Amino acid sequence: MNQAEVTKLVSKLRIKIPPKHRKMSSPEGPEGRMNKLRKTVTGLFKYERIELNHNRADEARQYAERLIAEAINHGDCHKPTMEMADYWLLEKELVHKLFKVLVPRYENSNTAYTRMLRAPRPEYSYNTEKTVLELRGNPYPPLHNKQANNRQLLQNILLDAAKYEYRQTKYAEMAENIGKNEQEKPSV
């Protein structure tokens, strides 16, 4: 049983964290793994939406989330956080983006900062799962359009028609009932 480290305080991530890291096979060993992830994190911060293999996306997502959480917790005047951003973001203008754009964007959010969606698998491919990784609140059109609210969808048109028909029959019944009641009344 180990004791938890107490020198650093971290805020809880809002995504599911696997108990162990992925090794991400690389001839340079753990350093190569970190370099791969750095590239992915930099790409994510630059383009805000990228498509890549699931393994790498899931691993890079955790690091991106941690980096944003650190930036939110410590601000831009904290030297270790600045060094961390400098290491993880290979293009230095992205450090400004992190502190000036992303931190204000996610400061008051209570969900995860990134979103991971499954992408269609390329045909005749090996068993590689593709994933779209994106920052929340990005300027692109949403990937999952909410079909439930789309009135032009065939299912919704049919449902509307069925509802209309049902309502019409009910009205007709009610009208008949009213007529009957009026006929009965004078006799009583």
Place this chain on the structure above:
Amino acid sequence: MSLAIRKCSSDLLSITKWVVRREYRLLSTLPENIEPANTDVDEKAPRTGRRPRLQNPVLEYRHIYPEFLPDPNPKWRNSLREKLERADMLKRRAKIDIPEFYVGSILAVTVSDPHAQGKTNRFVGICIDRKGCGLRAQFILRNVVDHQGVEVRYDLYDPIIQSIQVLRLEKRLDDELFYLRDALPEYSTFPFDMDPEVLPDGTPVPINDVQVKLKPRPWLERWERQELKGVSNIEEHLKEKDRKRRELRKEPWEKYDLMKQYRRTIPIEEQSEIWGEVYNQLQQMHVSRRKVARKRVLATPKPQLG
């Protein structure tokens, strides 16, 4: 005659002061002192972007009672077991005073021992390691007795422990002091009749920046690869081969591994919950102990101080 009386009374006063100070010292690193420090930092730096979030002051307990935090390994987490363990720890702490101490502090531990004379056994030594969490928390004391290094590992919540006394409260430059095993014996020799040292009220725990000298090789571990701050003469014992290997074995990227850090710690949200659960009882215990200690000393002042 009157002079003598006055002197006596002043002595008494000084003793009481000393005692009061000592009792306040016990939890000097607690929130009262931490809060102003935080606000200072905030005022000093005019922030361009945004200021950091204010931390819950209760979180400072993590330095004093690290064993209340569970093991961060998700395979071994079990919220119910952790809760029961914390309750048991508090029950044990109500029976026996487990003081604040750190790796590098000098402790005296008395345990009951059916085979010893007087049925108790007292050991004094420097705490070289503190590990484990929950009821399995343990610490290792090291001393040199009759030119022979002796280490005793105690379980912090072991029922055979009768008392734990902190003789000198301080930290060292490193988190583990296993290198004392390969250091000259004078660095881990402490007399068994040591008097407890008193720290003035409100001071932070002092850091002893002594750098020990290692004995020549062979060593128990490759100390040169561990980036130790508390060792002064490590370069003397190295060959060119060792220096090369050390360079090859360095892992400068590890300090940037954010997820590795995350997997080793308990996040703030979970910690606040844990400390919120145990804070009141720990505080009550501390206050009641302070009261009892004050009463006891006022009744019988120690002769060595007068």
